[in-house]
Amino acid sequence: MELANRVKTLTPSSTLAITAKAKELKEQGYDVIGLGAGEPDFNTPKYIIDAAEKAMREGMTKYTPSGGTVELKKAIINKLKNDNHLSYNASEIIVTTGAKHALYTLFQVLLNPADEVIIPTPYWVSYPEQVKLAGGKPVFVTAEETNQFKLTPDQLEAAITEKTKAFIINSPSNPTGMMYNEKELAALGDVCLKHNIMIISDEIYEKLIYTDDVHVSIAQISDVLKEQTIIINGVSKSHAMTGWRIGYAAGNEKIIKAMTNLASHSTSNPTSIAQYAALAAYSANDDATDEMKRAFKERLEQMYHLINDIPGVTCIKPKGAFYLFPNVQEAVNMTGFTSVDEWVTALLEEEKVALVPGSGFGAEHNVRLSYATSIELLSEAAKRIKRFVLNHQS
Structure with missing residues (x-):
């Protein structure tokens, strides 16, 4: 059956694609660090969950x-x-x-x-x-x-x-x-x-x-x-x-x-x-939001310095959201890959770190990584990325 023309030109989400590949590797037993997620790793605050439960019990x-x-x-x-x-x-x-x-x-x-x-x-x-x-x-x-x-x-x-x-x-x-x-x-x-x-x-x-x-x-x-x-x-x-x-x-x-x-x-x-x-x-007040914000700020400070310490990687320090968007083109050139997309795929396969290639955002020299995960995992991810670059450096 022929699909409607309106969906034929759609480009699959690069963030969902990399997340799916990371999930597949995890299910195979690999220790994958996924930095592609565009969502906080905190649970919804309890007072909000309680309000939803109350609404259900009251027939809303x-x-x-x-x-x-x-x-x-x-x-x-x-x-x-x-x-x-x-x-x-x-x-x-x-x-x-x-x-x-x-x-x-x-x-x-x-x-x-x-x-x-x-x-x-x-x-x-x-x-x-x-x-x-x-x-x-x-x-x-x-x-x-x-x-x-x-x-x-x-x-x-x-x-x-x-x-x-x-x-x-x-x-x-x-x-x-x-x-x-x-x-x-x-x-x-x-x-x-x-x-x-x-x-x-x-x-x-x-x-x-x-x-x-x-x-x-x-x-x-x-x-x-x-x-x-x-x-x-x-x-x-x-x-x-x-x-x-x-x-x-x-x-x-x-x-x-x-x-x-x-x-x-x-x-x-x-x-x-x-x-x-x-x-x-x-x-309600923003106490729960403030706690999450403090954690993100701490992670940003640490990950920003770790990323900029990787050969061939440069990054402008962001002011908000929970992403870093480093330029990795020099690292790609140093390691002999033909594109950032190819570099990201090899990084996931070899070091089990999932980043989102910038091509999905219209920026082919960059990658997006989310710091909406623990500092321990972020530190380990940075270590693996650096090792990947050094191992492939010609």
């Missing part, structure tokens, strides 16, 4: 409104007001089955065939695929490593055509961990306003910042930018709730209504129990 197991419960929307509105100094109405919020589904639904209601979406490279692997599924065209613009992987206003301006519909910004970034400051956001925003381009601001890592830098949403810079921006966020990373699948979008009422209508014919509603768990997450 039925359908909810397609766009999320009134209570959770109110909690999200309070979160946006307290954390981001932004005011929204319930009609400007949709709760979705994870932040990924918020993005997918947004592209479906926003894009017509051949509409262009500007995506800075390196990018999160699902952005271009979701744009293509909506009939749009991803337009990649390289955010240079020499500029901390951040796009400049001139680069953005040069990429805009009469078909440009939207621009994606992800700060802190997956895979680089880099952040835009308020001045940089304002300059990019001015370009978008000049050309009447929608801004999609993915802020899923906003709570995971390890410097004195303050997260700024581009929507909070001005009222006109707020009107032009759709914020994407959720509880997956901030509260170690990846499997609960609760995200949200906040923005223009007309767009949110269209997303809600589409959700009513696809998911019906986000899982009721997970919504009550998210309500607890947004209604």
Whole structure:
């Protein structure tokens, strides 16, 4: 049977592919260290689990409104007001089955065939695929490593055509961990306003910042930018709730209504129990989040130095998320491999360390490694990577 054309161009997720290969080797009895996961290694805080259990016992197991419960929307509105100094109405919020589904639904209601979406490279692997599924065209613009992987206003301006519909910004970034400051956001925003381009601001890592830098949403810079921006966020990373699948979008009422209508014919509603768990997450203090953040910061400090000690590997120190995105091209050249992808595959086979090749993020000279695992495993992984490079050094 012939498949639909829309899925024929999809590129398999490189993160899932490397995770599957690592799992296969583990099942064969090998001691594999997997650094490909894009999720915290902490369990969901107990108070959130307790809230979900309470909801189940009290019968909160039925359908909810397609766009999320009134209570959770109110909690999200309070979160946006307290954390981001932004005011929204319930009609400007949709709760979705994870932040990924918020993005997918947004592209479906926003894009017509051949509409262009500007995506800075390196990018999160699902952005271009979701744009293509909506009939749009991803337009990649390289955010240079020499500029901390951040796009400049001139680069953005040069990429805009009469078909440009939207621009994606992800700060802190997956895979680089880099952040835009308020001045940089304002300059990019001015370009978008000049050309009447929608801004999609993915802020899923906003709570995971390890410097004195303050997260700024581009929507909070001005009222006109707020009107032009759709914020994407959720509880997956901030509260170690990846499997609960609760995200949200906040923005223009007309767009949110269209997303809600589409959700009513696809998911019906986000899982009721997970919504009550998210309500607890947004209604409590951040003690559990702070504990996780302290652990990530400690791991970052250690792993950053260990990675930069490996011959042929250089790494810009990230400010947020929980990834390092080192450039390994020199190490690849030193060890005689033809590409980073080949180097990563050999590393997994020989030293049983799973990294994600940067090609999946549009950056063929880099690899992504997650430090969402113990310091002991991170130290052992760095030791194995260094040994691999030294053993293959010609």
